[in-house]
Every structure is written in C-alpha cells, then in structure tokens.
Amino acid sequence: MHRKYIDNDVGIVKTSKQFFKGTLKLDCGVTLENYEICYETYGNLNNSRDNAVLVCHALTGDQHAAGKYMETDKKAGWWDNMIGPGKPIDTNKFFVVCPNNLGGCGGSTGPLSINPETSRPYGPDFPIVTVRDWVESQESLARELGIEKWAIVMGGSLGGMQVLQWTIDYPNQVRHAIVIAAAPRLSTQNIAFNEIARQAIRSDPEFHGGHFYEKNVVPERGLKVARMIGHLTYLSDDILHTKFGRDLRKGKIDFGFDVEFEIESYLRHQGESFVGRFDANTYLLMTKTLDYFDPAASYGGDLTKALGKCNSHFLVVSFSSDWRFSPSRSKEIVRALLENDLDVNYCQIESELGHDSFLLPIPQYHRIIGAYAEQVNTSK
C-alpha cells in the first residue's frame, strides 16, 4: 500500500537533539548558555565526510524537512519533494542535515524553553536572534557531527539568507551555496508586512505581553491574522485569481461578514491550521530576524564588499511571480557575486505560484537543482 512512498522517500525519520554545554554570544549582546538544537538527518555521511548538505529552513519551517514520523502522518516534511532517494537532493548521494533554528518552536532552544533564570518558559524574554547567530549555532552543530566542510548549504527565503551568511562567515566551509527566492535584505514593504503581522499578534487580548503559556491560552486570533497576511504575500495575484477568482461559497452574496468568497474561506483555513503548529513568540522573533538581516550594512551598504571573501560556488534561483522576494532581489545577489568573479549560476523559474514556489515541485526548478547537485563532487 505504501510502496511508492517507501521507494521514493526517505521513509520514517526522527528528530535528534544536540545539547551544547558552551555559551553562544548573540548579536544582541545576550549570552545564551547551554542551548539545544533539534535536527533531522537523511542519508548517510560518507567516510570522507564530504557529502553533507545543510538545509536551512524559512520563517515558518522547522527541522522536519523530509519523511514522516509515522506511516499514518498526513503530511511529510516541508521539503519532502526536494529531498530523498532519486530526488533533486538525492539521499543516495548526500547526507542531509536540517536543524531547527534557535528561537524556533520545533524543539530547539527558544521561547518555549525554560529560562534557567526564572524557571519559567522564556516567552517574550527569549533574546532576538539574528541570521548570524543561527549560522554560529549551525556551525557548532556541524562540528559535533564531524562535518568540516559542507558539500552544499541550501535554503529558500529566510533559509536562503542563512546560506548567504554562511558563505560570508565561513567561506571555506561551504563548497556550494544554493540561494533560493532570497534577498540581500528585506525591502521596506517587506518590513511593513512583518510589522502588521506582529501587531496582529501583539494586540490580541490573549497575548498577555507574550506570557500566554502560563495562562494556558494562545493568541489565536492574532496569530491567524498574521498568517493570513503572510500567506497572502507568498502567493501571486494570478494564482489567487486562477484558484479562487470571485467564487462564492453559497453561489450568492449574503450581505454579511461570514465567509462568502472562496478566498476568505481559504485564508481562514490557512490561519487556523497555522495556530495549531506554530508559536506566536517564535513568529514575532523570526520576523525580526528577517527584518534585521543585512550583511552589507557592516560594509557601508556595499553587498559586493560583504561578499568579497566568499569562496563558494553559487546557484541563485528566483521565481517570476514572486513579489515578496522578487527576481530583481536575487539579481542584486548575483551582481555582487559576479563583481567578485565568483562561480555563479542564476535561474529565474517561470511560475505563477509566487514566493511559495520554492516549496513546490515545479519541474524546471527541480531539474535545475537536480542538475546542479549532480555536479557536486563527493567521494564514494
């Protein structure tokens, strides 16, 4: 019955946990002591340890990139179409590592963890982490796993930003960088969308300044609205029109505020299913991480200089209808890489699916990633 699933997928997976006894000095000035990172791995690390791929997750992702925890799981990991035997990131060749980022809600140290100082969950007191902090913690994980150099570091959206940061901070530990649907920094409009999402959460009466865990409530309404806004910006106008148009649930207008248009129903559903799986404090924190990302800032705004020490081969991918992280933003990255004479490939994939394209099995997109990954040398 599950034959197809077993043949083509990584199968049943489990999350591992790595405890770090040391300290991590965060960009915000706070020092994090004794932190944990949850991660999953797929495939096997070869003897030369040169086939490891780091997958960086995006805003609402986690360590569960591929496979299922149980046969009966309805959904596989968020990048299951990308990672697996015979898939673009072929687990017969590569050893894939996907960690949950600090501040996340997938089990790594974050707002849900106990603050040793108060013996209560951190909640809103969890320090705001940056992409650089994430890269530091991921590098510690690499050391624990005995990976001196990644064959590939890859990710989409906020994940792509981590890839870029890796190539800046550890230029000799990344052989190949795959930066998908990313930007060198957020646009003003992007920050604005994030702020609306944050305000939705923070103004929910159940938010309680972020200390809602101990009150046993969830700022559901705020989180729902935040997700509705976010999700909407990940889609294109064209695909919304194709999928929903102005279709009415009951076939006629009701002159009321219940769900009437199909799009309303869809957005509410997206919001509701998000509430069950994501933490409001993590959402606040990670949108801040996005807002702060700007590697060029410490180089007087010069991205070319920021990428000056990079030493990786790059594949940069964008999607035609992505207006949240549009192709022109990817081209900014490409231009800076070219100015540094680096090995770079750039593809703009035709897709009407908007920013979310990076998660979807678009044939040309998967061909490109597959062809690129196939070129990456690894020992047998």
Place this chain on the structure above:
Amino acid sequence: MKIAELRAEHQLISEWITDGARVLDLGCGDGGFLAALNKEKSVTGYGIEIDPENIVKCIQKGVNVIQANLDEGLSEFEESSFDFVVMTQTIQALRSPHSVIKEILRIGKQGIVTFPNVGHWRCRLQFMLGKMPITRQLPDSWHETPNIHICSIKDFEELCNTLNITISERAILDAQHRPFKIIELMPNLFGEIAIYRTCLAT
C-alpha cells in the same frame, strides 16, 4: 566535447581566444563552447542564456550560466571585466543590436560577433524574386522568424564605423562553413557566416 568537434565558427573563434582568458558567451546555448574552452584553454567565465532547457544543459556541464534576456542589458557586468565577449548567431534576433554591441565592448576588452550574412547571393536571389529569404542560416518564414534584425557584411561594417568600433579581424565562412580564399574577394556575396573580432577605437 572537444574544440575540434565544435561547429566551424566556434573552432575559428577559439583560435582567437587566448589561453586562460576570461570569456563571456552571450547566448551560450548548451554551454558546449565554454566547456570546451575551459577544458582545452583553461578559459573561465560565464554564459548568458534565456532558454530554460539550455540552462539545464549548461549546469550539467558545469558551465556557469546566468539566465538573462540580452535585450534587457548587461548592467550587472563591470567595465572591461572580460577579455572576450562572444556572441554567435544572436545579433539578428535582438531588439536593439547596436545597444548590445556597445555593451559588449563596454564589458569586454574585445568583442567577437558572428551572424548570418543576408548579403549572400542566395538571399539576394530571393529578394530579387520579391520574397524574404529562407536559407539554411535563416530557416524560418518571415512571420515566425526570431531574426528580426538581419544584416549583411556591409551593413555590419557600416554600423561598426558609426559606433567607432575597430574591426581587428574578420573571417567569412562559405556554405561549407570553411574559410575559403575566394570569398575574400567578394565576401558579401559569397559569405554565409561573418565572424568579427572587434574592439573600441582608441
């Protein structure tokens, strides 16, 4: 693929390209030319291509490829950042050939351009019969051809003159795609493919 197995114009161009040069190939197709140059002449650089299938082929060959529309400009490349910028059989399909030629010589120290010569007697014959030419080099009928700016050897050289471009070297290939001495006498009549090495006049 080896240089010796490439099509005639690419073989000829590779003789002009110095070892270890930095090359930008505009409309690089499946990347075969750059791959061969890299292997046999240690050439580095990038290909620019618009066709998705070709981009996959370039990546499969390990050729650096940037997906871009040449008509949208090449502003991402710095001045004189390449030893050679090559554009084969593409100029006639551009919306604005003269702008692209200027771009080629902005970013490249030398520019190598090839195109099908519409001055060839087969084309002239068809014009005389009152029809748009259909030849091996220009195989599509007028309404579906991507070649919207076909030109002759004379036209091209006039344009170079206007743009203050020096022609350093010229090769003309005949129907067999071999450079024959005889066509040197009447290149615009007997040449099927024209190949130019150019630079900005100083």
